Amino acid sequence: MRQQRSYPTEAIILKHLNLGEADRVVTLFTPRKGKYNVIAKGTRRPVSRKAGHLELLSYSQIQLALGRNLDIVIQAVEREHFAHLRTELWHMTCGIYFAELVDRFIEDTTAHPDVYSLLLESLRFLDMSAAELKRQRSGGMLVGQGHNRTQLLLRYFEISLLSAIGYEPVLRTCAHCDAEIQPVENGFTPSLGGALCPNCSHLWARPISMNALKVLRLLQRTAWARVPYFNLDAHLHSELEAVMYSLLRFHLERDLKAWSFLEMLR
Numbered sequence: 001m002r003q004q005r006s007y008p009t010e011a012i013i014l015k016h017l018n019l020g021e022a023d024r025v026v027t028l029f030t031p032r033k034g035k036y037n038v039i040a041k042g043t044r045r046p047v048s049r050k051a052g053h054l055e056l057l058s059y060s061q062i063q064l065a066l067g068r069n070l071d072i073v074i075q076a077v078e079r080e081h082f083a084h085l086r087t088e089l090w091h092m093t094c095g096i097y098f099a100e101l102v103d104r105f106i107e108d109t110t111a112h113p114d115v116y117s118l119l120l121e122s123l124r125f126l127d128m129s130a131a132e133l134k135r136q137r138s139g140g141m142l143v144g145q146g147h148n149r150t151q152l153l154l155r156y157f158e159i160s161l162l163s164a165i166g167y168e169p170v171l172r173t174c175a176h177c178d179a180e181i182q183p184v185e186n187g188f189t190p191s192l193g194g195a196l197c198p199n200c201s202h203l204w205a206r207p208i209s210m211n212a213l214k215v216l217r218l219l220q221r222t223a224w225a226r227v228p229y230f231n232l233d234a235h236l237h238s239e240l241e242a243v244m245y246s247l248l249r250f251h252l253e254r255d256l257k258a259w260s261f262l263e264m265l266r
């Protein structure tokens with residue numbers, strides 16, 4: 001049988017790296033082969049027809065030729081451009097953050113169809129939310145509710161990603177002694193993987209409020225489309241963010257680039 005020389009795939013573009021004068025190494029995230037790098041030749045030339053379809057966060061249909069080291073993009077056609085997301089700085093930064101998380105946490109060439117759907121659905125939601133924000137702004141309406149929702153989406157994405165790759169935080173029982181978590185002030189420690197009862201939390205843990213635990217549990221067990229529209233105050237948002245960042249930092253052993261930028265915009 002003749003060896004197949006080229007193949008199609010759909011992909012979300014996670015990252016770019018310039019290569020030589022006119023080429024790029026593009027990091028694709030695909031449903032079947034997971035994350036991997038390919039070469040896009042000539043995409044930095046102004047006349048390139050492929051370039052627009054291989055932009056960061058684009059969701060595209062791509063034809064690839066098998067290469068000796070990296071496969072080579074023959075053709076790319078965008079399926080969804082997320083145009084609204086691209087014109088709102090906050091939403092675009094959220095999207096870039098998701099791409100950074102996937103890039104950091106997912107191993108090369110390992111299929112993660114659940115994470116793929118998570119990323120695609122999250123980008124769609126961000127795009128919709130950016131469009132809604134523009135409508136509100138042009139109608140002179142008070143803006144803010146959408147922001148609240150996207151901040152919650154950040155936490156939903158983080159917790160869903162961690163769960164999908166086997167780092168699901170323990171939030172219902174004590175991560176140390178297994179006792180059921182009671183509605184009192186409990187602790188949280190990333191190194192033990194979750195919440196700690198008051199007896200165990202004196203040693204290592206940062207405090208975590210019952211409200212924060214409830215929100216995280218809900219996000220852990222609910223599909224995004226079914227997460228109710230509730231309005232969390234700034235204090236609770238900050239607590240949730242700090243808890244999730246501590247967990248991500250523990251697994252990555254470093255900070256993420258997008259964090260400081262998200263903080264500035266928030």
Ligand SMILES: [Zn+2]
Nearest residue numbers: 174177197200
């Ligand atoms: Zn305990």
